[in-house]
């Protein structure tokens with residue numbers, strides 16, 4: 001019997017980094033930088049919202065990073081990277097024209113086909129807005145296929161806002177219900193102050209027809225889930241993306257394992273009814 005590939009992408013792309021070019025860089029905050037990247041020959045990456053790539057810098061290492069752009073926008077793709085350690089520090093030093101290794105796209109993203117016809121409620125805390133932005137722009141670019149688009153975004157304070165231009169566009173759009181909050185207020189902020197869960201109770205939702213996509217820091221999940229439960233959002237309508245330490249990204253090394261599930265393959269986006277069967281996932 002012939003062995004089946006784990007992911008239906010060419011073997012070369014599955015295991016070997018391809019040298020891609022950084023075509024634009026923008027510093028969003030003190031710690032977060034945005035990169036636009038072009039694959040060899042300008043070919044599209046072929047990703048879907050919620051998937052990630054393995055970024056490699058030779059002599060430094062590899063790191064999984066979510067794809068923040070929607071495949072509907074451009075043949076290039078975008079990453080937003082928080083500087084936390086060895087690889088991300090070196091990546092932040094790179095400028096336009098630099099080359100980086102890219103493997104992927106990997107993992108399961110959001111089920112955008114299954115979401116068609118539904119209202120989409122996006123809940124993004126901190127850097128969790130990075131993969132959600134791909135979903136948001138996918139929905140915006142296929143607007144007639146989806147119902148309401150409701151975005152809840154929370155940051156520690158205004159200095160941590162990512163995608164400042166797009167946040168302004170979302171807040172002005174008559175087609176998007178955008179609600180933002182900061183944990184700590186400041187004199188220049190006259191919006192909502194409080195954790196992201198404070199935005200949920202006031203929402204008027206069609207509960208059976210609303211898909212909820214949640215991404216944020218681990219501490220956020222428990223409280224968001226409790227609030228969604230109080231709001232009576234059916235579990236079957238909830239999707240969450242997990243972050244776990246990864247090495248191979250393709251189901252070989254076991255570093256990302258939670259119980260019977262490899263996050264690099266069955267995640268990072270999980271349907272909540274599956275996720276809740278994985279002990280210690282949240």
Ligand SMILES: Cc1cc2nc3c(=O)[nH]c(=O)nc-3n(C[C@H](O)[C@H](O)[C@H](O)COP(=O)(O)OP(=O)(O)OC[C@H]3O[C@@H](n4cnc5c(N)ncnc54)[C@H](O)[C@@H]3O)c2cc1C
Nearest residue numbers: 063064065066080081082084085086087088243244245268
């Ligand atoms: C599916 C997935 C998507 C991700 N998407 C993004 C993204 O879009 N943008 C982004 O900035 N980061 C993202 N990350 C996290 C990113 O992979 C890590 O920050 C990166 O690997 C750190 O590498 P480093 O060499 O700079 O840090 P290291 O030197 O390896 O570590 C620095 C510190 O960060 C901690 N750390 C490293 N990796 C992780 C991790 N995966 N989870 C928790 N703590 C970690 C270490 O324990 C250490 O304290 C994602 C992770 C996963 C699994």
Ligand code: FES
Nearest residue numbers: 247249253254264
């Ligand atoms: S990262 Fe190796 S199995 Fe998931």
